[in-house]
Amino acid sequence: MKNLSNNYYIAETAFHHEGDVQFLNDLVKDIIKLEISAVKFHLLFDVNDYMVSNHAAIDVIRKISIGKEDWEEVFSLVSNASKDIIALTNDVASLEYINSIQNKYPISAIELHSTGLNDIFLLEEACKFNKTIILGVGGSTFDEIQFAVDFLKGKGKDNILLMHGFQNYPTNYEDINFDRITLLNHAFNLPIGYADHTDPLDSLNVTMSVFPVGLGVRVFEKHVTNIFGEKRIDAQAAVSIDTMKQIIELGNILLKTIGHAKIQFSNAELNYGNTGPMKKAIVARQDILEGQEISLADIAYKRTETSSMLQQKDIFRVIGTVAKRKIEKDELMTFDNLEYKFVSANFEQFFVKK
Template identity: 20%
Template sequence: MHRRTLIIAEAGVNHNGDPARALALVEAAARAGADIVKFQSFRADKLATGAAAKASYQQATTGSEQSQLEMLRALELSGDDEERIAAACRSAGITYMSTPFDADSATHLVRRIGVGTLKVGSGDLTNAPLLLHLARFKLPIILSTGMATLAEVEQALGVIAFGYLGDAAANPTPADLAKVLLDRAAWDELRAKVTLLHCTTEYPADPQSINLRAMATLRDAFGLAVGFSDHSRGIHIAAAAVALGATVIEKHMTLDRNLPGPDHRASIEPDEMAAMIASIRDIEAALGDGRKVPAPEEVPNRAVARRSLVAIRPIKSGERFTADNLGVKRPGNGIAPIEYWSYLGRTAQRDYAANEALEP
């Protein structure tokens, strides 16, 4: 059977820096049926300089007057806020997750909050020091791969593998990172703990930019579990990703797409999240186990839809069956039509009325 897809409702920064709205997002994600609600943990001054420009979509949604750094400062949650949100998740029966953007935020998530899985955003796939810090917690990692080439993904996996297996105090050299990917134990560890998310880093992403088949490329190249971080409009492309083998779906969620802020317009609202999850669960059920056998529900319909050998005009005992007196009609509870040619030329053992099914 198809593995149950893990659904991450990406609250991200859609709380707009308001802890009360963050708590409302937790409740909405839980009601929608998500497995995880994910936030973002960062300190703006550690993430960007004053010279960092906003992305074009951020300028479109928040204007160009403030810098990226100023925007990020307004979207921070404190460590205490995060702990309250995590407690609310436990009460609501949904798993708390957050993407750390710096080592201190990651340590807080693991040591204080007790997260069981770490998520890496696409922007940090090349942030080798952060990847190494995360891997040394020995926890599962979900790694988004937006903007990346296969070579860059492989480099990131080398850093993560070194963190999983290497000396906790050692800094890897390029030779170390190349060597670790030749180690079967490293790949065993990566396959046990790392999921790669295909992603298009644009908000929203147009369908022609999404390239869902790249998800299979990642799976074939590295042998790891794969999923999809979806920035498209609507819910249908996420559902298609599940049909193509995604084990994780991440989708931005907002309480109101018209709220101010960088990500609201590219997010879905709670009722859409619920509809997406319902569609995904239907697709999982429909995928089945791949064996081509009748479903139990089909078996009674065989007699209704299939046909049997019948006399198409009256036949006397001793008369031979021919193409003129033998045919196939419903119901299908008699001799199967595959026997038609073997009956031609045989002698009828009794009289048959028109439309009467033949007996063996």
């Protein structure tokens, strides 16, 4: 995920499968038909390493977690479609597994969820991963983010991406806080991704999903479902396959409008800035006689059908020149019909009179 110049779209499956491997396979088969960059999966093998044994949700989490033996079939589907895999690992065991197969499948990144951002056991194991490490920073303080970044960099890991955004079932506009993206970028000098969780029924969902293109964001993540409208885990933020297509289309269009910071014009800009047909050119305000010295009163700015080599700012190079021949009213002023009136330099000021 280094050197991101194009948009990188991540379709997240999360726990939408609810532990049903066949459902996940079918979802992946539909997702990989999209022009996405990667499919993201949540892995959890050791539930007791994720939550306390008397947690009210532990039995539900254990039930919807897919075991190690089923993941390689899922990963093969993604790999065969030439898409990347991103693994969000919630426990050390699942991260160890990913590290053990990282060269077998196109796993472009691992992610540490904000719930375990400062879990040093996860951070330590993450350092064994050879590619991008994504840090989910939603709801995290600067101190927490700094701790994770410093830990990884202290171990020689510099391929880090911060993922802004959190799920608030769904996330309200006022909680998105796009300004934080700029703040994070300035504070940590790291690439920033955006995981949008706007209400899928919101008419502005597509726009919100890729709005940060203008802030320099190139990594975009969305929950995607192939059974839009059904009540399943993570459905509150999951968009349909068709909506994801629209998100990718709009994101690519917005990226084209960003351009680059180089002082280099496109052909369209060159045509638009063409002096004469587009920008007013310097022309004769009235007929000018041969040998006549050009003054400001002899000059006008007008659009013409012919391009001019002189730009509007060149007016002071024209004033004081002499017409080589008669110049008709509205004729372009050029150095083909003008010549400088040379004056000998006066060096008297450099000599002391005796």
